[in-house]
Amino acid sequence: MTETKISDLLIVGCGVAGLSAAVTALQAGLSVTLLERADAENFGGNSRWTEAYMRMKNDAEIADDFEEHFAENAGWNIDHNVLDALGRSYEDWPANVRAHSLPDPEVISTFAGQVPETLDWLKGLGLSFGPQPIYLLTQNTSRIAAMGGGLGIITRLMEEAQALGAEVLYRTTATDLLRGPDGTVCGVQANGPEGTVRDIPAKAVVLASGGYQGNPEMMTRYIGPKARHIRPVAPGGYYNRGEGIRMALDHGAAPAGEFGSYHAEPVDPRSRQPEAVVFIYPYGILVNRDGRRFADEAPGTVDAHYDNIGRSFADQPDGIAWVIFDAQVEDIPRWKTAIRSDVPPVEAASIEALAAAIGLDPAALAGTVDDFNAACPGDDGGFDPFALDHRRAALTPPKSHWSRPIVKAPFRAYPIISSNCFTFGGLKTDPSARVIDVDGKIVPGLYAAGETQGIYHRVYTGSTSVLRGLVFGRQAGRHAAGLN
Template sequence: MTDWNEEVDVLVAGSGGGLAGAYTAAREGLSVAVVEATDKFGGTTSYSGGGGVWFPCNPVLRREGVDDTVEDALTYFRAVVGDRTPAGLQETYVRSGAQVIEYLERDEAFKFQMFPWPDYFGKAPKARLDGKRHIVPAPLRAAKLGELSESVRGPLGTDRHGDPQPDYLIGGRALVGRFLLGLSKFPNVALHLNTPLVELVTEDGAVTGAIVERDGQRVAIRARKGVLLAAGGFEGNDELRQRYGVPGAARDTMGPCGNQGRAHEAGIAVGADTDLMDQAWWSPGLVHPDGRAAFALWFTGGIFVNQAGERFVNESAPYDRLGRDIIEHLDAGTATLPFWMIYDDTEGVVPPIKASNVPIVEAEKYLEAGLWKTADTLEELAVEIGVPAAALAATVARFNEFAAAGVDPDFGRGDEAYDRAFSNGEPPLTPIVKGPFHAAAFGISDLGTKGGLRTDTAARVLDTAGEPIPGLYAAGNTMAAVSGTVYPGGGNPIGASVLFSHLAALDMRAR
């Protein structure tokens, strides 16, 4: 038996997409406690540049006259995910996302807008090449959120470089802010920062609450309806990454420092089954002067070369697909870290990257750290980065021929809609001709691990026999990803987090 210090209907561990569960529970009349391990709300969601959700046929898209159908979207999703995750789970995700937006838009705290973002497997059946399955939260003026705005994690420039807080919350921060704004209306909600989950409490096989740590003291919180674990992944924990075989290092993740896998371990301790524990949401990462590789996309030029001075991937592929290709080459020994982006002086010494996520600082710092190299000729640049001079010159000459022809027969750069998303629909094949020539060091980054506790379609956590553990739910990166080993489209991770947190709260209401 446990002596409870506090009692609520619903306990939510984590404050990113899991806030959807807290909001839904509170709106449905349940009392809620949110416990966040760090000093800021938002988790990995708050670091998302767009904060988008992949919810086909939702009200925002319907108002814009988008002619998509749920059946087409489901055909696409199943084609790329395959049978790696249960068909029912996939169907729930694709069919139910629109309902969440309908639910949220009844509250003036929530505003969304269409932001076209092509599906990531453009050759799959029923892929939406115009990107009209994706919406983002509208920017939110910080003043509207009041003092709570100072408690929202990010942006990355603030957290990594000390940049001033902007007047508007955008992207993932806007989504988190809007959930906090919605929650502020309800008197039955308690939000706790610096309160990590320690362990779950069970009685007769059911989860009845949890032990958290607050101000150095253990606090037992009873959850009459259930506990939702939505505390992110374990990307910040090198020991767990090694245990489960997740490539890369905690140093290079885009997840916040609090994502240590406590919720995963708490769930496993009470019998939860797991899946996809060696998986993450991958991306190439520009290496910054602090030594960390950070997610970067939107390349307007440049090619990647390996230690042989040769291209080895489609540099414009969707970032998770690109990251996985890079990891395969690392495993095979056909690429090593760092690998290099080769580019010319068209835009100067700064690499042709328009979305570095972690802001690029003064060029001198990269040059001093040996992360950016410059030389008058490609042969001299090859010496600087330690690759064969003749091979690098030949690689660039071959690529320039492709650029002139507008076709990349080696790696298909530009063959899919996403490849061309940042080049006005044209093949992203920019010749490398203007000296001096430059190289920028790259590594492998991730947006968080995606392995976690197995759940059913109501987000109920399953035990190793496939049966729900009463009172326990999971969503976000604490839940084994509905998308399996792939990343179907922008907004899929946050969308799944929001949806399954929402469904968990509805199931708890019905208990």
């Protein structure tokens, strides 16, 4: 069956990116159709579950390191000829550079520059932003958050979209792009609530359907066999199955971002809570199933390193690690805020008893703890849980900060797995969120925003993913309406 109504803009996905595009376009007078895989009670994918932290000093200024962090993590072993080309005007970039997977400086500059205006727009819709408590005990950048979190954002944007006349098709999944005789994207093929396939035409399409963390086939294809150990951090991630990325790649879109990586968080696998994070490990040690340490637990502030450390859990036997710590943790004010699991730690009166309780070899764990204790610096009173204290345990691997012998009962342990907030791989876009093909040309009529847009490599620039969706969703809506 073929639809006869032709919307000005068809948007795939109802998270912060899709809804920002929708409301922006509707305010400009365009007609909009939204597709959402979930039902009305569960729309929004990851956006529904995030607290929407933002890398900002306040609601009008981004953090000082915003663009710098992206530049430092633009990719691996980048060709110097590519970097040289980036110094020219955008119009003079070779095709291979336009289609390169690294984040364009123009895209990041636009991102940074548009954040304050985007938050002003949201404040005009009644949303507010400001400092909020965070579970990270140490930070190397500044953050604010949306009051009401991601759920508050998408609820308000959906209300506005529907008030302005958007059509919302729930339980509907886009499966392919429709293209006209000249190659312009002119709608999507979709699978509806009854399992029937239909064409939904539109003058342009925004892909804002998330990443592929909910698709085990794509996770294994891009991240490898260890993907079997990795699960989404929150229920919304299971709706992100990668169709938006796949269909665009099938039509010649350029890939961008690091497809073999993802934003990881350390999560207690016993908990049913969304984002049941355990960030207490900088004050203890991490061991694997064999009772051996495998990482520097504290190379710096936890916000700067938990991404890499969290990914390393998936490389361990059975994809699991344990954080081992002792009663000295009670010396750390607010230490329980670093743990969001609703399941208490395993406790025991000795390291050997703790090992037996969590299924590790008692002799192996005791030996690891003894080696760590012997390598810790003496008790000089310099332990400072909220600043880099340089109390280094000199062993392999080292522990760079916050090293104290684990000696005071009760001894405690949490299991931790690598949990996937979102995948890094996505589609290459220009600053207006227009999708670029493998030859460096614009794919006419096609936009991408949010997790579907690829910009992250190496280490996630923390607290920017919600901002990315908001800014580039809005950029897509504005461009479709002829405003940028």
